[in-house]
Structure formats: structure tokens, C-alpha cells
Amino acid sequence: MKKELVTLKKIAQILDLSTSTVSRALNDHPDISEATTKKVKQLAQSMNYVPNIFAKGFRKHRSNIIGVIVPNITHYFTTTMLRGILEEAAVKGYRVIISESNNDVLKQTEMLNTMMQFGVDGILASLTKMTRDIDNILPILNKVPLILFDKVSNKIPCTQITINDEEAAYNAIEHLINIGKKRIAIIKEREFSYTSEKRFSGYLKALKDHDIEIDEKIIISVDDISLIQGKRMANHLLSIKKRPDAIFAITDSAAIGVIQTLKKFNINIPEDIAVVGFSNSSHSTIIEPKLTTVDQPGEKIGKNAVKYLIEEIESTTDILTNKMIEIKGNLIIRDSTFKV
Amino acid sequence: MKKELVTLKKIAQILDLSTSTVSRALNDHPDISEATTKKVKQLAQSMNYVPNIFAKGFRKHRSNIIGVIVPNITHYFTTTMLRGILEEAAVKGYRVIISESNNDVLKQTEMLNTMMQFGVDGILASLTKMTRDIDNILPILNKVPLILFDKVSNKIPCTQITINDEEAAYNAIEHLINIGKKRIAIIKEREFSYTSEKRFSGYLKALKDHDIEIDEKIIISVDDISLIQGKRMANHLLSIKKRPDAIFAITDSAAIGVIQTLKKFNINIPEDIAVVGFSNSSHSTIIEPKLTTVDQPGEKIGKNAVKYLIEEIESTTDILTNKMIEIKGNLIIRDSTFKV
DNA sequence: TATTGTCACGCAAACGGTTGCGGGAACGAT
DNA sequence: ATCGTTCCCGCAACCGTTTGCGTGACAATA
Numbered sequence A, B: 001m002k003k004e005l006v007t008l009k010k011i012a013q014i015l016d017l018s019t020s021t022v023s024r025a026l027n028d029h030p031d032i033s034e035a036t037t038k039k040v041k042q043l044a045q046s047m048n049y050v051p052n053i054f055a056k057g058f059r060k061h062r063s064n065i066i067g068v069i070v071p072n073i074t075h076y077f078t079t080t081m082l083r084g085i086l087e088e089a090a091v092k093g094y095r096v097i098i099s100e101s102n103n104d105v106l107k108q109t110e111m112l113n114t115m116m117q118f119g120v121d122g123i124l125a126s127l128t129k130m131t132r133d134i135d136n137i138l139p140i141l142n143k144v145p146l147i148l149f150d151k152v153s154n155k156i157p158c159t160q161i162t163i164n165d166e167e168a169a170y171n172a173i174e175h176l177i178n179i180g181k182k183r184i185a186i187i188k189e190r191e192f193s194y195t196s197e198k199r200f201s202g203y204l205k206a207l208k209d210h211d212i213e214i215d216e217k218i219i220i221s222v223d224d225i226s227l228i229q230g231k232r233m234a235n236h237l238l239s240i241k242k243r244p245d246a247i248f249a250i251t252d253s254a255a256i257g258v259i260q261t262l263k264k265f266n267i268n269i270p271e272d273i274a275v276v277g278f279s280n281s282s283h284s285t286i287i288e289p290k291l292t293t294v295d296q297p298g299e300k301i302g303k304n305a306v307k308y309l310i311e312e313i314e315s316t317t318d319i320l321t322n323k324m325i326e327i328k329g330n331l332i333i334r335d336s337t338f339k340v
Numbered sequence C: 001t002a003t004t005g006t007c008a009c010g011c012a013a014a015c016g017g018t019t020g021c022g023g024g025a026a027c028g029a030t
Numbered sequence D: 001a002t003c004g005t006t007c008c009c010g011c012a013a014c015c016g017t018t019t020g021c022g023t024g025a026c027a028a029t030a
Helices: A008-015 A019-026 A034-046 A053-060 A076-091 A105-118 A165-178 A194-209 A227-239 A252-264 A298-314 B008-015 B019-026 B034-047 B053-060 B076-091 B105-118 B165-178 B194-209 B227-239 B252-264 B298-314
Strands: A065-070 A095-100 A122-125 A146-149 A160-163 A184-189 A219-222 A246-249 A274-276 A293-295 A324-327 A330-332 B065-070 B095-100 B122-125 B146-149 B160-163 B184-189 B219-222 B246-249 B274-276 B293-295 B324-327 B330-332
Touching (some): A008 A019, A053 B053, A065 A076, A065 A105, A065 A298, A076 A095, A146 A298, A165 A194, A165 A246, A165 A330, A184 A194, A227 A246, A246 A252, B008 B019, B008 B034, B065 B105, B065 B298, B095 B105, B122 B298, B146 B298, B165 B184, B165 B274, B165 B293, B227 B246, B298 B324
Parallel strands (some): A146 A160, A160 A324, B122 B146, B146 B160, B160 B324, B184 B246
Antiparallel strands (some): A095 B095, A293 A330
């Protein structure tokens, strides 16, 4: 396991130069002559020199590592964002360390702290659902750049990247209206969730714009938006006297639960009740009928998050940036709302 | 962004001790009296001291980072392994940096090298399909501990962790035989793949043990095992004169493709043709009929991989370990083979 | 010739923590 | 009184790289 390290000193000795000259040559410092620079670089190359990352970080207080925290790494959409993050970080010369909070607020703040201690240059976080107390997160802000993505919170003064939930939801509802639906239910989250609220307001706005009555009886809020809850709420919606003719679940998994119970009761989709979800998860083309949903360009979100984070990291100014970036999601129309 | 660092020196000054004493106190060195140790630890705690990771790594040549390389981060099974890896690494005090090779051999070796340069303490790798030339990987072995998981290769002399593919496949086939199937097709990979071969040999052994004729016409090999290939091969299997009465796809996605085309041709599952997959992906309960498949305990694999890796990292001896660890997978019987 | 400027490079300190070695104090044994 | 031990602790070197400052050589300018 012992390895003869190739260091600046060694190169300097061979070339009869000082380590500082070698260092500067490798970093293209203008003080060093072209000839020397070339000579040094060639030897370094041939000796397979790699700078000692610790010594470097030690001196420069830079790790070239960014930390990423996500609630649940097994969600398909999350992995697409991670893919974007990894790719963009790689081209920018950053490494990525990932942690999973399991939607546990305590774990989340613990991870934030661990990452800070560890010396990451910046943090990308997708918050847990119930992140109500911001007090644990605020201290981070003036120690290391932080950017929120996907699951964000407007209470935290930092730049945030999401998809245009409101507009996307608006489009989804408008689509339902266009195919003739007049009584559209929504299944959303009860606990305050930034994205849920955004999608809900898109829903409301679309109904208003089209002069459709808003009925609270078909506005369903659940604690955790999941497949099982989708099934339960579909059961509930079927039991009320004036049944909806369309259901918008703000999550694909809930939408799939809805579809499964509608099928159990032999309800025609989309003729009797149309269903639309949100995420374009990989499940949405496996379920039958295939699910109409909003595609979220995860890779794009990930890439953008990294781009803005590195911008902050490498910026010399110390001001807290506070941009809101929205990435456009696209409605994908499939069999659950439209039969050819 | 500037932050007053709390260093050993500062603590030493306050307590009128030397930095070495403080350092030793914090590391429970026996040379330091209990009283001093306690005093130092208390102050360090109250001052919120965190050791500078770079200085530490610089001295000790230890980063407490392990690198993980996977072919595709968006596969559900992969994420479950990652979850196990992250969890186990966290409790052991290690950070994890993740890279995605996208099944690109060049990228894979590049990543291995990058990670090494970066100073990871060890590497966990799940290989790309076509990793034929081991030459790029072998040099890694005597520089940093390497462990393969899931997608392994017996050509590389290092410890490897998989599920017991052969036995699991054997059980799956035996199950098909037990429900009365006598002509069982398999869809496997053409390119040499360790897991595919293992599953195939489990298939062969089960057939032999039950005196069932092996017919090469229903042993299908494909380049890339995918949903689309599943569809194609199902079409092919339906076209031959002696149709199979069961299809074992060595991958859930292929199995789902099979189910979709069988349904298209109104073939009863499982009465006419039963289907079993492998992975217990999240799709397997969305598809209808629900898919019988082998559950792979991803978290367990991940945790074990980390455990063995850290063992190697922290071992003083330099011998290359070369264990083969098999984690047991469980057959999960669902509607695609068994109707209640 | 004297002064100033530029170029190309070396010296040495600094980053924060670890560790081999050495040394003083206290104490018991001789 | 001397010696040997043991217990605690400090000194200083060291890890590899970066960087402010200094310097000698040489050319340009006055």
C-alpha cells in the first residue's frame, strides 16, 4: 500500500529548481519563463505527478467537494437530478458527496453540520417535508454557500431551484378542462410543502380562469402523499355524492394509487374519470392506462443547481444571493386523460 | 465567509498548554492525565472545535472518504444499495463520493483514477457490462483497497459481493416447475456478464435436477437486457412452433416487456404462460399481473460492501483479500406465476 | 556611468495537526 | 544522598503546497 509519492520537491530536485518555481510553473504563473514551464510540465507528466489534494486543500481552504442532501435517494426523480449534479460537477472539477436524510429533520441538520465540518465548498439541499424550523439551517448560510433544489423553502434566504410547479399544474388542469372535464378533484399535501402549495395554486387559478366552481369537497389533503394514500383518497372521492370526473394527484405515486382503485371499481379511465399525476416517474408508463403527467427535467435541475452553486463558491463577493430559478416542466399526455 | 477557525493552538493558548498536549488529549493518548484530558475536551466542546480535515488528512494520509462507482444511478436496485452504503459509511465515520459510469468503460477507468488521485481511502465499484479488459483496473489494486459489488468479475482478484444469483435462479425455476410448467424459456444476456451466467447456470441446474429437457430454441440471449428487448423476445418466443409455458427473464424490466406483449396477444398469465423476473424492482407491483421476482436485499449488499471495505482499509496487513460474499435473495411469488 | 525597470527565480514562512524524543518532577527503593 | 521509574507534558520537526517578498542579472533609459 505504500507508494512513492511524486512531490513538487522531487521534481524540483531533478530539475535543479525550487519547489516554488515548480509550483508556479504548473499553475501557469506569469513569473515563470515559457521554457521552464514547459520543462516542468513535461517532467511532471512523465513522472505521473498528481498534486496532493490534502496539502492543497490545507493551504487554500478549498476541497473541491460539494455536499448534496436529499430526502430519499430511491426516488427516480431524485436520481435524475443526482445524475445532472454528478455530471455537471465532474466537468467543473468538483467531487460530490451525497447524504440521505430519510425525511428526518434531525438527520438533516446533523448532515448539514457534518458536511460543513468536513470542509465542503458548498451544499446543495433538497429539504425534508417538515422542515418548519429554519433555525438549524440559517447558521449554515454564512459559513458556506447553500442552494436549495426541488424541495425548497421560501423562508430561507438563498437561491432556490425548482420546476415551475404553478404553471405546470395550471397546464395540467387546463388540459383536463379542454378534454371536457368540469369537476376536477385534487389530492395534495396537508403539511406545508412549497411545491404542493404551488401546484395547488396553479390548480385554483386554472379553475378560476375557466369559470369552474371550486368545491372544497373535492380538494383533498393528506399527510404523506403516497400510493396508499392515493388509493384511500380515491375510495373517498368515489363515495361522495357528486363524483369528480377527473382527479389531479400532485404526485405520480398517488395518481397510480388512484388508478388502481378506479380499476378495481371498473371505472373507465379516462371516460368516467381522468387521472393526471406529476413527475413522469418511470412507473407512469408501466401502469395501465399509461399516466398523463408532468415531466420534470431532473438532470437540468441538477445541472443548474451545481452551476449556481459553483458560481457562488467561486465568487469573491460575500453577498447572499437569493434568486428563484424555475425550470420548465412539460405536460405529457397519455392514456389516462386521452384515448386515441 | 471568513470564519475564525478554532484550532489546537488557540485551545492550547487559553489553557496554557502545548498544542501537542491538546492534540493528544483529544485523541485519548495515555500520556495525558485524566484531569487535563477532561479540561481540554470540555473547552474544545464549548468552543465548538472541529479538527481541520485537511491538516489531518495531510498528516495521516487518510481522507475518510470512500469512492463509489455505479453504472447507472437511476436504477432502483442501485439506489437501495447506495442507501445501504451511505448508512453504513455514516455510522463508521466515512463520507461517500459517488460517480456514475453510464456503462462506459472509459469513463469508468477515468473515474477510478480520479478517485485515487483524490485520495479516497477505498473504492466500491459495480462494473459496467462490458468490462473485458481488466488491465485498467488491476493497477488500482495495489494502490487502494477495492471491492466489487453487484456487477462483479471473477477476473479481478479482490473481494466481491453479490447475491446468490445461481441459487436464487434455481429457486425461481423450481417454483415454475412446481406449479406445473414444463417448458421454461429464459431471456439472458449475450455479452459475458457474471450475474447473467450465474442465473443461467441456476436455470440449467434446476431443469436437470427435475429431468426437464433443455431446448436451446427457448434459451434467448440479447445484447442489452431491457424492456424493449423483453418485448421483442416475447414476440419471438410466441412465433416458434412449440411455445414455452413459462418465461424467466433475468431482469424485471425485460420481464415487464414480456408481460406487456403477452397481454397484447391476450395470452393468459400465468395460465398459458407464467413470467418471472429478477430484482423486485418497484415496477414489479405496478404491472398487471404483479410480477413474481427475486428480491435482492440492496441495502444489505451495500452495508456489507462498506463493512468489508473498511475492514481492508483499516487492516495493517497488505495482503490482497479475495473473498466471495453472497447475500441471499428471496423469491417473491406474485400473480404472474400463481393465481389465488 | 548611474539609475530605474523588468524578468525569472529562490527563500522562507505559513496552513493545522501529529508524533518521536527528550526532560522535569515526583516518588519509592537502595 | 543517589539512582531508577513512572507520569505528564513540551519541543520541534514534519507532511506538500502556496505565496509574499527579496534578489541578482540584464536591458533600457537618462
